[in-house]
Every structure is written in structure tokens, then in C-alpha cells.
Amino acid sequence: MPQSDCTPLLEVENLKVHFPVKEGVFARAKRFCKAVDDVSFSIKPGETLGLVGESGCGKSTLGKAICRLLQPTAGSIRFEGESIESLSKSQMRPFRRDLQIIFQDPAESLNARHTVGQILEEPFIIHKIGDAQERIRRVRALLDKVGLPQSSLEKYPFEFSGGQRQRIGIARAIALEPKLIVCDEPVSALDVSVQSQILNLLMDLQRDMGISYLFIAHDLSVVRVISDRVGVMYLGKFVELADGDELFANPMHEYTKALISAIPVPDPTVRKDRVVLRGDVPSPIDPPPGCAFARRSPIEVSEDVASQPGEYIEVSPGHWVEVHPATVANHERFLVRS
Numbered sequence: 160m161p162q163s164d165c166t167p168l169l170e171v172e173n174l175k176v177h178f179p180v181k182e183g184v185f186a187r188a189k190r191f192c193k194a195v196d197d198v199s200f201s202i203k204p205g206e207t208l209g210l211v212g213e214s215g216c217g218k219s220t221l222g223k224a225i226c227r228l229l230q231p232t233a234g235s236i237r238f239e240g241e242s243i244e245s246l247s248k249s250q251m252r253p254f255r256r257d258l259q260i261i262f263q264d265p266a267e268s269l270n271a272r273h274t275v276g277q278i279l280e281e282p283f284i285i286h287k288i289g290d291a292q293e294r295i296r297r298v299r300a301l302l303d304k305v306g307l308p309q310s311s312l313e314k315y316p317f318e319f320s321g322g323q324r325q326r327i328g329i330a331r332a333i334a335l336e337p338k339l340i341v342c343d344e345p346v347s348a349l350d351v352s353v354q355s356q357i358l359n360l361l362m363d364l365q366r367d368m369g370i371s372y373l374f375i376a377h378d379l380s381v382v383r384v385i386s387d388r389v390g391v392m393y394l395g396k397f398v399e400l401a402d403g404d405e406l407f408a409n410p411m412h413e414y415t416k417a418l419i420s421a422i423p424v425p426d427p428t429v430r431k432d433r434v435v436l437r438g439d440v441p442s443p444i445d446p447p448p449g450c451a452f453a454r455r456s457p458i459e460v461s462e463d464v465a466s467q468p469g470e471y472i473e474v475s476p477g478h479w480v481e482v483h484p485a486t487v488a489n490h491e492r493f494l495v496r497s
Contacts, residue, residue: 165203165204166240167201167202167203167237168202168203168204168206168238168239168338168339168371169201169202169225169236169237169238169339169371169373170201170235170236170237171198171199171200171201171225171234171235171236171237172199172234172235172237173197173198173199173233173234173235174195174197174198174199174221174224174231174233174234174235174236174244175193175195175196175197175198175231175232175233175234176194176195176217176220176221176224176229176230176231176232177191177192177193177194177196177232178191178192178194179191179192180192180444190444190445191444192443192444193394193395193443193444193446194217194220194395194443195217195220195221195224195231195395196217196394196395196396196443197234197396198217198221198234198392198395198396198397199234199397200390200397200400202339202371202373203371204338204369204371205365205369205370205371206371206372206387206388207365207371207372207373207374207385207386207387207388208372208373208374208386208387208388208389208390209374209375209376209382209383209385209386209388209389209390209403210222210373210374210375210376210382210389210390210392211376211377211378211379211382211389211390211391211392211418212377212391212392212393212418213377213393213440214377215440215443216392216393216394216395216440217392217394217395217443218343218344218375218377218392219263219343219344219375221375221392222260222341222343222373222375223260223341223343224236225258225341225373226258226259226260226341227243227244227246227251227254228260231244238254238257238258238339239257239338241254252286255286255335256286256335256336256337257335257337257338257339258337258338258339258341259332259333259335259337259339259340259341260332260340260341260342260343261325261328261329261332261340261341261342261343261345262328262343262345263343263344263345263347263348264348265316265321265324265325265327265328266316266317266321266324268328269316269324269327269328269331270316271315271316271317272315273315274312274313274314274315275302275307275311275312275313275314275315275316275327276295276298276311276312276313278316278327278331279298279301279302279327279330279331279334280294280295280298281331282331282334282335283297283298283334283335286335288335297334298312299312301330301333301334302330304330304333304364305326305327305329305330305333305360306326306360307323307326307327307330311323311327320353321348321349321350321353322349322350322353322356322357325345325346325349325357326357326360328345329345329357329360329361329364333364333368333370336368337370338369338370338371339370339371339372339373340370340371340372340373341372341373341375342361342372342373342374342375343375344375344376344377345357345361345374346358346376346381347376347377347378354381358381358384358385361374361385362385372385374386379407379418379419379421379422380422380423382403383403383407386403387402387403388400388401388402388403388406388477389401389402389403389406389407391406391412391414391415391418393414393440393451393452394440394441394443394446394451394452395443396451396471396481397471397479397481398412398414398415398452398480398481398486399411399412399414399415399478399479399480399481400478400479400480401477401478401479402477402478405475405477405478406478407419409478411474411478411480411487412452412480412481412486412487413434413452413456413457413458413485413486413487413488414436414452414455414456414486416434417433417434417435417436417457420432420433420434421433434457435457436455436456436457437454437455437456437457438454438455439455440455441454447465447466448466449465449466449467449468449469450465450467450468450469450481450483450485450486452481452483452485452486453465453483453484453485453486454485456485456486458484458485458486458488459485460484460485464484464485465485467483468483469481469482469483469486470482470483472493474493480493
């Protein structure tokens with residue numbers, strides 16, 4: 160597992176989230192969907208870890224498991240050194256103040272029957288913070304922080320644009336001054352111009368409040384702007400993890416290279432060499448044996464080689480890669496070192 164220079168705020172080790180697939184007359188679980196399968200990483204205070212990968216690779220499931228919106232199947236989640244993976248709802252409540260989430264679609268995550276004032280006041284009521292007058296003062300301050308007018312208090316979510324609704328979702332997430340926020344694709348449903356505004360808001364809040372982010376996205380150009388480190392997921396596993404600048408300058412895994420090559424360039428005269436993958440993403444219910452990516456890799460290998468598992472190793476300080484003949488060019492030098 161990658162080591163941090165200081166005590167991590169969040170430590171995830173060998174985390175698994177498997178969903179039973181019930182079949183037959185008696186609806187017995189004979190197989191499992193391995194949405195997250197043996198993932199380890201850490202996040203330092205004030206750091207942003209970007210998490211990228213194709214749809215269905217397990218990014219959102221991982222984020223929800225960290226927030227304990229889903230129950231992990233195995234592994235450990237330590238927040239400020241305390242294990243939270245097995246806590247009950249009541250035991251998790253004190254941690255909710257420091258561990259929050261921003262959802263992808265604010266139209267779905269905000270209660271349409273509540274005014275903005277009621278939505279933002281609710282965290283203070285649940286945690287018994289302040290009297291009615293103090294709570295309204297805090298709600299007004301939250302609106303100022305996210306750039307919304309005070310008149311928003313009496314309005315309902317449907318009266319706002321998508322970008323404004325996401326600002327409401329961000330205000331709700333920062334209400335209790337958390338230490339870590341899981342951002343589950345918070346800008347993917349927004350226009351490009353609005354995306355930049357929300358990203359700038361998140362970075363301003365991080366600077367002012369010292370918040371750490373797990374920033375989940377499928378767009379590497381967005382992740383590149385906000386992330387200190389970037390993790391790449393494929394079929395429930397991390398295949399590469401490195402400092403953001405290092406990852407984009409020196410991608411090692413063929414899947415990472417393919418994702419980076421797909422980033423659009425605004426200059427139509429610039430020609431890019433695309434890394435084209437073969438086939439489709441395998442099913443997490445019935446993954447192929449050995450290296451899950453080998454059969455899609457531009458580096459062709461035999462079925463016998465593809466059926467051998469890769470090895471997740473640190474190829475340089477802070478740079479972790481799943482090394483396999485089909486995933487990393489000249490892989491032998493890394494395996495010898497390990």
C-alpha cells in the first residue's frame with residue numbers, strides 16, 4: 160500500500176464490495192458482482208485524490224462504501240486511525256460531521272419538497288448544533304460561501320439551474336466543516352463553462368477550509384485540474400496510482416495511456432496518436448482469469464500469459480502500477496526489482 164509523508168486522514172486497505180447475484184427458483188446467491196475488489200490507498204489531510212475509469216469500474220461504489228452508504232464485504236476503512244467499516248448507523252453518526260459526499264445529480268439528491276433553507280439547516284438539526292437563530296445565521300453564511308444570493312433561502316431546488324443546484328449540494332456537504340468529502344462525479348452533468356466554476360469553488364473551499372477530496376470522475380481533463388494524485392480503476396481494481404503530474408507525463412499502464420490519449424485537444428490541427436483498446440469491459444460478475452485487462456490491451460499476449468495475474472508494485476517512489484506482460488511495456492525490469 161502507498162505510504163504517505165504524514166499521517167493519512169483516510170486509509171483504505173484490501174477493500175472489497177461484492178453484491179450477490181441471486182438466481183434460480185429459490186433466489187440463492189450463486190455468484191457475486193465484484194464491484195470493488197481488493198483496493199488499497201490513502202488520502203492525506205488537505206489532499207485531493209482523483210479517481211478515474213470507465214463507467215461501471217466501481218468508482219462510485221468505492222466512494223459510497225467509504226462513506227458507509229454501502230456495507231463493505233471485506234477489508235478495512237480507517238478514518239483518522241479509527242476503523243469504521245463495521246460501525247452501525249448510530250456509531251457512524253459522529254463521523255458524519257467529518258465525512259461527507261457530493262452526489263452527481265443534485266436534482267435527485269436534494270429534497271424537492273424542502274426549501275434551500277430547510278435543506279441546509281437539516282445537518283445542524285440532526286447534530287443538535289445551535290438554536291434556530293444560530294442555524295439560520297450559519298445557513299446564510301453557507302450561501303455566501305458557495306456564491307448564492309440570500310433570497311435562495313425560501314426557494315425550492317427546481318427553481319435553480321443545474322450549476323446552482325450543485326452549489327446547494329456543496330453547501331450542504333460543507334455545512335458541518337468536514338475533513339473529507341467524496342465528490343462523486345460532481346461536474347459530469349454540467350455544461351463545460353459551469354464545470355470550471357464548480358471546480359474553482361471546490362478548490363477555493365479546500366484552500367480556505369483544509370478539506371481533503373476523493374474526486375471521482377471519468378474525464379481525465381477535469382481530474383488533472385483538481386487532483387494532487389490520481390488513481391486509475393479498471394474492473395474494481397486499481398491499475399495505476401501516482402502523483403498527478405507524474406501520471407500524465409509518464410503513464411505506465413496501457414489502460415492509463417488509452418484514457419489519456421482520449422482527452423480531446425482544442426486545436427483541430429493537432430493530431431494525436433490514439434491508443435485503441437480491443438473489445439469491451441468484461442463483466443464484474445464473471446471476470447476473465449488472470450489479468451482482467453490483458454485481452455483488451457494493445458500489447459498482445461497468449462491466453463496462457465493473459466491467464467496469469469499481474470502484480471501491483473511500486474515502480475518508482477509513489478508510483479504504483481499493475482505490472483503484467485500485457486499492461487506495461489518492458490515489464491521484466493520492474494518484476495526483477497520487486
